[in-house]
Amino acid sequence: MSLKHGLLGLLTIRQSSGYDLSKLFQESLSFFWVANQSQIYRELDKMEQLGWVVSSKVEQDARPNKRVYGITQEGDKELIRWLKEENAEDLAVVRNPLLMKLFFSGKVDREYAIVLLKNYRKFCQDARAEIRAEVEGIGQVEETAAKPAYWLYATDYSIRNYDFQIAWIDETLRRLEGLK
Amino acid sequence: MSLKHGLLGLLTIRQSSGYDLSKLFQESLSFFWVANQSQIYRELDKMEQLGWVVSSKVEQDARPNKRVYGITQEGDKELIRWLKEENAEDLAVVRNPLLMKLFFSGKVDREYAIVLLKNYRKFCQDARAEIRAEVEGIGQVEETAAKPAYWLYATDYSIRNYDFQIAWIDETLRRLEGLK
DNA sequence: TGGGTCATGTAACCTGTTACATGATTAG
């Protein structure tokens, strides 16, 4: 149940509306978690039922009224509980559409597998560049004994993960093209 | 929509019941796609409504009657269409619970992040060993101009992906422990 | 003045997870 906890985490920074959270999420967590806006609204609703957040209506005139959410003590406790919980198996969600397609590519001409890999390679390069740009944008972040820069480890993972994928694609393309 | 297509792919090998498919899936595709049994039953149902498969009841006496599914021409066409389709963005589903937790680990003691990484490292090693064992079990598969061994590329990806993750964990642990 | 983005959400549907139900056969 990572999405709810991601939202809790963001709400410890500041109170936010669904819209705000959606943007915040996009800026900070979207490299390793995709969530769309409507999903965030629904989750907030459920989190309020769970007592993890409270909301209050804020009247606005130039825009539609909004509902601003804040984390409760209960919510904070839940966030900490989740962070301390050990559940290694649940951390790896294996679901890879690329490999699914590749696995069955014997059914079609080899060219399709090659295009598949090449397109995906392009996608990886673009995604990698985007993360790098984002990281540069934030600039140097202090990593001290008091505060390890966890976000840095996460972006590092993401970038290197793309590197790994690109390297694997290149080798696989060589093998495929070598068979011609 | 990869699960339906995975099942279509398996059904081109042979006709199968939901139970058979569930085991087949486990043996062949589970390294890159997790699916549970009940999900497979439901998907088969929908695929029959779509005309991609047909089923027939098979009476059994020692066990409950079963429903055996076979792929139709329509289903085969759909499988090929999916294999040829270009959709690079949809191939990367970014949803990483490990990074979500790590990202917010500043909220708790550093020790929890260390345990998190160590537990996950163990998980990766076990998963890696399991795939290797499976690959050895199948033995050498011919890779010829006529038939590239796509399954081999997929397992190769999976193994190297675990290697990458383990390497990143080790470096991250060093950084974390260096801060003490 | 017409299209994009800001800003708020709702509704319907699809996909994935968990728990349960039933009864035979097999291993310790």
Next chain:
DNA sequence: CTAATCATGTAACAGGTTACATGACCCA
């Protein structure tokens, strides 16, 4: 004899996706 596994599924719920609705403001 008892628990595990084989073998078949169904039901309810949780999480994710797509499409739609409303209206102001901003830029070309």
